[in-house]
Each structure stands twice: as C-alpha cells, then as structure tokens.
Amino acid sequence: MSGERTRKVQNAETASDATGIENGADAVVRALENAGVKHLFGIQGGAIMPVYDAIYDSEMNHITMAHEQGAVHAADAYGIVTGEPGVCMATSGPGATNLVTGIADANMDSDPLVALTGQVPTDVVGNDAFQETDAVGITSPVTKANTFADDPDSVGTDVGTAFALAKHGRQGPTLVDLPKDVTKGETETDPGGPTLPETYDSPEAADPDAVSGAAATIRKAERPVILAGGGVIKAEASDELRAFAMEHEIPVVTTMPGTGSFPEDHELSMEIVGMHGTGYANMAITVTDCLLAVGTRFDDRLTGGVETFAPDAEVIHIDIDPAEVSKNIEADHPLIGDAKAVLDQLADAMTGSPSTGAWLEQCETWKEEYSMEYAAPEDEPVKPQYVVERFDEATPEDTIVTAGVGQHQMWAWQYWTWTQPRTWVTSHGLGAMGYGLPGAIGAKLAAPDREVVCFDGDGSFLMTCQELSVAVREDLDITVVVLNNEAIGMVRQWQDVFFGQRHMASDYPWIPEFDTLAEAFGARGFRIDTDEEVEGVIEEALAYDGPSVVDVHIDPGEKVYPMVPGGGDNGLFALTEEQL
Helix, strand or coil: CHHHHHHHHHHHHCCCCCCCCCEHHHHHHHHHHHCCCCEEEECCCCCCHHHHHHHCCCCCEEEECCCHHHHHHHHHHHHHHHCCCEEEEECCCHHHHCCHHHHHHHHHHCCCEEEEEEECCHHHCCCCCCCCCCHHHHHHHHCCEEEECCCCCCHHHHHHHHHHHHHCCCCCEEEEEEEHHHHHCECCCCCCCCCCCCCCCCCCCCCHHHHHHHHHHHHHCCCEEEEECHHHHHCCCHHHHHHHHHHHCCCEEECCCCCCCCCCCCCCEEEECCCCCCHHHHHHHHHCCEEEEECCCCCHHHHCCHHHCCCCCEEEEEECCHHHCCCCCCCCEEEECCHHHHHHHHHHHCCCCCCCHHHHHHHHHHHHHCCCCCCCCCCCCECHHHHHHHHHHHCCCCCEEEECCCHHHHHHHHHCCCCCCCCEECCCCCCCCCCHHHHHHHHHHHCCCCCEEEEEEHHHHHHHHHHHHHHHHCCCCEEEEEEECCECHHHHHHHHHHCCCCCCCCECCCCCCHHHHHHHHCCEEEEECCHHHHHHHHHHHHHCCCCEEEEEEECCCCCCCCECCCCCCHHHCECCHHHC
C-alpha cells in the first residue's frame, strides 16, 4: 500500500499541464468528479482500461463487482437511495451487453443512471473487431440519451451532459460509449460541471387554468383518491403529497415505485394498489369518482384492464413527461410539470375541501373486510409473511429494503410497513430477477449508516449470488433473507392457477444450502426451518457486523394474495385460488 501511495504522489507532482488533464480518459474522470460522484461500480477490461487508469489517482471509490449486471443494479440502487445518478462502467462487447438488463430496468423505472462503456478504437469500429458491439445502437431503445464519444476535447463534456440528463426532468439512464483512441487521445480541456443541452426543456409548473379546473373537480368530489406513483419520490414531493392529502382528508393508494411516499401507518393510507395490492386499495380505486394520479405511467400491473380501471372517475394526471399523459388512461385534467411544483399549485388553487366523511367510513369498512391477515397453523412450515413482519419490527423505521423479483418481492411489499420514501428498492417495471443483492450493495454504499435488508427468493438469489463476494470484500453490513421455497415461486403460482398445475421448469429441488454457501464466501450463514427459530435468528443476523444470509425454508405451497389476473378488473381481486 505504501508503494501505491508513493506512485500517486509522484503522478500528481509530475502532471504536465495546468488542469491535470492529459488525455480523454482524464477528462472523463474529471467530469465525474465535477459532478460530485463518490462511488463507481464496474468491471475492468481492455477497451475501458484508459479510463480505469485515470481513476487510479482519483478520490472516487470504485467498487469492483463480480459481474456487469451486478454493477448496473448496484448503481441503479445507489441512484434510487441518493436521488443522484449512480454510475456504472464496463468494457466493450460483453461488458456493454451485460449492462443492458440493468439499463432497461432503470429506463422502465425512471431511475437516474450513467453507464460508461469502453469501445474499440474508432478506426476499426464496424469491422467486427475483438469485443466490438454497437453499444449505442443496442441501448438506444432503453436509454434517455446516449452518445458515441468521438473527440478527446469533448469527451468530458459528453459525460457531464449525460450526468445532467440522467438527473433532470424525467430521470432515466444515459450512456456514453468511449472508443479507446478517444480516451487515450491528448487533450487539456476541463469539462466543467454537468450542463444540460441548450435545446433541453423540461416543464416545471402546469398550466394555471388546468390546475384551477383540477382543483374544482377535487373540491366537488364525493369519493376522491390520490394515486401516488414513483414520480412523487423522484421529484422529492412526498411532503407536498402528504400535506395535500391530510389537509383535504383524501385517502391515498401507492404504486410499487411510489411506495413510501405516503406513510402506511396513517389512517388515510389504503396502502398498495394493483395486481397484488390490498383489497381495500383496489376497491377504493375502482369506485372513486375523482382520481388524482401523481407521477405514474399507469402500467398494466397497476391498472389491470384499462376499460375497468377507475371507470367512474374524473382523472387528474400530474406528470413531468407529456408522453405518459393519456397514454394508457385518458386524463380529464392533464397537468404537465414537476410533481412538487404542481402539487404546490394545486394546494394554492383549492378554495375548499371535498366532503369525505362518508367516503372515509367506507374505506375503513373495506380495510376490515379485506384485511391482510393470513393463516399460520402451527403444524405448517414457516410463513413468509411472518418473516417479513418480524424483520420489520426488529429494524429502524428508516431501514432500506431491497428485493429481487417474484413472490418474495410481493410479500416484502405487502407486509412491510412503509413510512418513508427511498426505502423500497427493487426492479418494478422490468421485473429483473437477481436485483436484490447487488441492489443492497448499492443501497448500503449510498446510506452506510442505515440498516439494509434484502429479501430474495432462491431462484432470484442464484442469479447474482456471486456479488456476495463483493459485500464481504467491502465489509458491508447487509442482511440477505432468502425466502426459500425451492422454486421460481411466482411462475409456479401461475402454473397452479392457469396451467393445470404443470410445473414445467419452475421447481428448484437442486438448489444449494444458502447458509453454507454464505460461509464459503466469507459471510455469516443462518438457517430457519421453524417459527420458533425466527426471532432468535433475526436478532443474531442483524447483530452481525457484516454481510449475512438467512436461508428461510418457507411453506412451498404459500401463494401471493390478493391477486388480480393479468388484464382483469381490480375490483374483482381474488383472495384465494378458488376465486380465480
């Protein structure tokens, strides 16, 4: 280590130009430093090597991941928790293509992310050179913007612009492809801070007349509902949303990305809505006469069949992206702008409140009628819902929860009590299995002083469990809870319901012992087989100062309910398999 410090000092002392920038790679690194980047996630390789060499003298902390997919998921989670773009890096060819899943995930969920990919030298681009792929072409459909850097003098600016675009307006992933001759090319140009293109325009406030019309609709409503989407959290508008709902006594339902924007322990919360949302939330959104939707794209997992979604409601849709308004659900009152600013406008425009007394009583009745209670007979295996609830009780309110994709994700979503934004970190729209563990790594680096718990399934954990080596190397205090039913559980649930119980390629009886696997990586491993073991193991796993894996062998027959079949009517949700 002392030799490395000596080399760094010598390198700093012998810098030959005033800016400390000698080539394109230096400009790339300076652009990231100017943007305030603290952590990078990536994997080395030939075409990206000049940039990594430039990072050698930087104070930025590079986290070498085990796989590029882990790098992009970790960067994505970092961006969700901090609100600042996460940065991932990979070399050309397979390095770039291995990022695509995570980039597509960030695009679906409007997460701020910057991907930097190495590329072969420009004089052999298009010649099928070793490890060459068209990273720009491949990622164009799943990025907010991407750039093929072609000049050492402007490559730093390209990176700064990518950072600015990822963060502003409707957030999303950006990519800069970095040919090796460009990053090695000479330049002394300092790129400065992140700057948006002059042509970029993002709406802030909505049209005042449209806001007035929306306010009048809310005021006269008898059964109003607020639908809080992920845009509330992206816009840092949770306080404004809460104030508006409480001032006018309007019940609130949340989408998956919007989870935590409104506290679920408040009496106005109807909690989560959609395919596996609560029965009472789905009833409220089905019979509402005024739906105030904030920062949501009305995806099919939320709406079910669009023709049966909130059929009697006048729809007020606040969104920063005009392309989302009336795309799936027709908006009677489109309010284009930043959620925080528009909610302030709407609050100022309200000259009174709707009369919601009877409506709130009805909502409370639904909460009692469609309770999320579950049966837990003593002679049956551990229930996953119970495990989630116990972890929730044992951890602080600001604990960050990450998850893979599947039944375990739904149980975590349903049975954790969400009270704060930026605490639910998962793959929503793309549904990318394997997100949970690398997501937990990114989340912990974003918030090192907070508890991070990852709920994963055995199938999802198998996809990225190699990232446990990174958590051990970095000494990250995260707890991974594998809800183990020896199957791709959600697939098997659908096979039971819709495919005559034919379990084709969904049973996983060959999986390893995850507690033993954890020990092999250098983490702590725990196993739970009975209810009696739950409390003690949770206490021990959380107390361990480092990464731990809890292999929980749950009831393999347990299913996720409520459930709305794909394209179904949210108001006709099923509470049991017999109702489907």
